[in-house]
Amino acid sequence: MYxxxxxxxxxxxxxxxxxxxxxxxxxDKIPYLQKLLDKFDVKPTxxxxxxxxxxxxxxxxxxxxxxxxxxxxGAHCHPWNTPPFEEEKIKKNTMLNNLxxxxxxxxxxxxxxKIKENFGTNPLSFRAGRWGFNKEIAKNxxxxxxxxxxxxxxFTDWSNYHYGPDFSDIYPEPFRFSYDNFPEKxxxxxxxxxxxxxGFLKNNFKIYHELLKIFRTKIFKMARIVRILxxxxxxxxxxxxxxxxxxxxxxxxxxxxxxxxxxxxxxxxHSSSLKEGLNQFVKNKKDEEEFxxxxxxxxxxxxxxxxxxxxxxxxxxxxxxxxx
Numbered sequence: 001m002y003x004x005x006x007x008x009x010x011x012x013x014x015x016x017x018x019x020x021x022x023x024x025x026x027x028d029k030i031p032y033l034q035k036l037l038d039k040f041d042v043k044p045t046x047x048x049x050x051x052x053x054x055x056x057x058x059x060x061x062x063x064x065x066x067x068x069x070x071x072x073x074g075a076h077c078h079p080w081n082t083p084p085f086e087e088e089k090i091k092k093n094t095m096l097n098n099l100x101x102x103x104x105x106x107x108x109x110x111x112x113x114k115i116k117e118n119f120g121t122n123p124l125s126f127r128a129g130r131w132g133f134n135k136e137i138a139k140n141x142x143x144x145x146x147x148x149x150x151x152x153x154x155f156t157d158w159s160n161y162h163y164g165p166d167f168s169d170i171y172p173e174p175f176r177f178s179y180d181n182f183p184e185k186x187x188x189x190x191x192x193x194x195x196x197x198x199g200f201l202k203n204n205f206k207i208y209h210e211l212l213k214i215f216r217t218k219i220f221k222m223a224r225i226v227r228i229l230x231x232x233x234x235x236x237x238x239x240x241x242x243x244x245x246x247x248x249x250x251x252x253x254x255x256x257x258x259x260x261x262x263x264x265x266x267x268x269x270h271s272s273s274l275k276e277g278l279n280q281f282v283k284n285k286k287d288e289e290e291f292x293x294x295x296x297x298x299x300x301x302x303x304x305x306x307x308x309x310x311x312x313x314x315x316x317x318x319x320x321x322x323x324x
Contacts, residue, residue, distance in 0.1 A: 001258055001265065001308075002264040002265075002307065002308050002315070002320065002322070003042065003264070003265055003307050003310070004045065004194060004264055004265070004266045004267070004309070004310060004311070004315070005037070005045065005266075005309065006044070006045045006047055006074075006125075006127065006150050006194075006196075006266060006268045006312060007044050007047065007268070007270070008047055008076050008127065008129075008268070008270045009027070009030070009046040009049070009052055009062070009271040010048070010049040010076060010078065010270065010271055010272060011024055011049060011051045011052070011078075011272075012024060012025050012275075012278045014278055014279040014280070017080040017089060017091070017094055018080075019081075024051060024055050026271050026275045027055075027058040027061055027271065028275075029274035029275050030046075030062065030065070030271065031061060031065075033274055034071070036292065036295065036296065036299075037070075037299070038070065039299075040299035040302070040303045040309070041303065041309055042299060043070060043071055043072070043309050043310065043314075044072075044311070045072040045073075045074050045313075046065075046073055047074040047075060047076035047127045048062065048073060048074070048075065048076055048115065049077070049129070050081055050082040050083070050114065051081055053118060054118070059118045062119070063118070063119055066119060066121070071311065072311035072313055072314075073121055073123060074123045074124065074125030074126060074127070075112055075125070077107055077108055077111050077129055078094075078129040079093065079094060079095075079096045079099060079104075079107055079129065079132075080093070080129075082108075082111050083107070083110050084103070084106055084107065086103055087099055087103060092162050094130055094132075094162060095130055095132035095162050095163060095164050096129060096130075096133070097128070097132040097133060097134040097136070097137060097164065097165055098132065098162075098163055101136040101140065104137055105143070105144070108126070108137075108144055109144055112144055112145075123146065124147045124148055124312075124313040124316075125146070125147070125148045125149075125312045125313055126141055126146045126148065126150070127150050128149075130158075130161075130164065131151050131153050131156075131164060131167075132158075132164050132165060133149060133151035133182075135179075135180065135181065135182040135183075137149075137151075138177070138180075138182040139179045139180055141179070141191065142179035143179075146191075147191065147192060147313065147316060148191070148193075148312055148313060148316070149191060149192070149193050149194070150266065150268075150312060152170050152183070152193055152195040153167050153196050153239075154167060154170045154171055154172040154195050154196070154198045154199070155167070155168055155170075155172075155209055155212065156168060167195075168209075168212070168216070171195075171205065171209075172195050172198050172199050173195070173262055174193060174194045174195070174264060174315065174322060174323070175189075176189035176192055176193075176323060177191055177193055178190055178191070192315065192316070194312055196240065196241070196266050196268050197239075197253065197254075197266045198237065198238065198240065199238060199256060199257060200235060200236050200237055200238070201236035201238055201249065201252055201253060201256065202256075203256065203259075208235055208236075208237075211235070212235055212237070238252075240253060240254070240265055240266065240268065241267065241268050241269050242273075242291055242294035242295045242298065243269045243273050243281035243291065244281065247293075247294045247297035250294070250298050251297075251301050254298075254302070254305075263321070263322050264310075264315065267298070269281075269291075273291055274288075274291075275288065276288040
């Protein structure tokens with residue numbers, strides 16, 4: 001099994017969509033994070049937004065790590081701060097999947113070109129901001145030379161969240177797909193999807209997946225039992241993310257997917273969580289310390305368990321046999 005760590009490397013301004021410029025103070029925390037990751041031989045993939053890709057100090061910090069061979073630089077498109085700005089400034093349009101395909105293409109191309117210009121590398125990996133991915137974006141990625149997407153959050157439905165995508169029928173395993181037929185799997189597909197590792201702390205994912213789908217229907221959304229089940233944490237759906245879950249929960253999820261013989265896991269978080277007070281996950285100094293502690297505890301376990309860290313594009317290497 002291999003460990004991938006994907007970091008949404010972005011501006012400080014959580015949830016701000018109409019600013020003329022964006023602050024990037026969290027990027028100053030990346031060298032500290034990188035030292036922590038180095039300790040556990042982890043090579044992260046920094047998926048960077050347009051403000052990060054065009055800021056001289058941010059580029060200098062990240063490029064140094066990249067040039068040392070310690071990370072990969074990928075793309076993370078926030079449509080609200082990636083030119084060209086032609087769409088109406090409404091929340092629906094913060095989901096890249098809601099924009100016209102041609103505008104999607106030009107925004108992704110602008111971000112790709114800036115990464116290539118300032119980092120000297122052609123990014124192969126991509127994540128849509130707010131998980132807003134669809135088959136039109138997949139086609140655009142293919143046409144722009146990307147090989148890997150990591151926008152899918154298994155067992156989750158964003159359709160009631162500004163008309164986002166529905167990933168509720170996708171499981172947390174990597175798969176190949178044809179750029180014009182996402183999310184259907186294809187053994188000879190042109191693209192690769194590396195979903196975030198999300199799963200139930202139950203042995204049978206299928207049963208709890210089907211139960212969750214039932215409870216998400218319109219009939220049950222208004223029922224009191226849903227709220228009760230949520231309180232009881234009946235479904236135990238866990239993300240491999242130190243922003244939301246404890247190290248214990250993440251380790252238990254890892255153990256389950258390892259039993260299922262998954263070939264890799266994908267841990268994720270936002271760079272804005274590296275510094276207190278910038279988002280809803282890390283509100284104060286105590287939260288910040290606990291956030292780093294969860295990362296440290298989880299990575300200590302993976303290292304002791306013999307799990308090797310790779311960057312996301314290294315899954316393309318046939319020697320790793322991810323897709324055999």
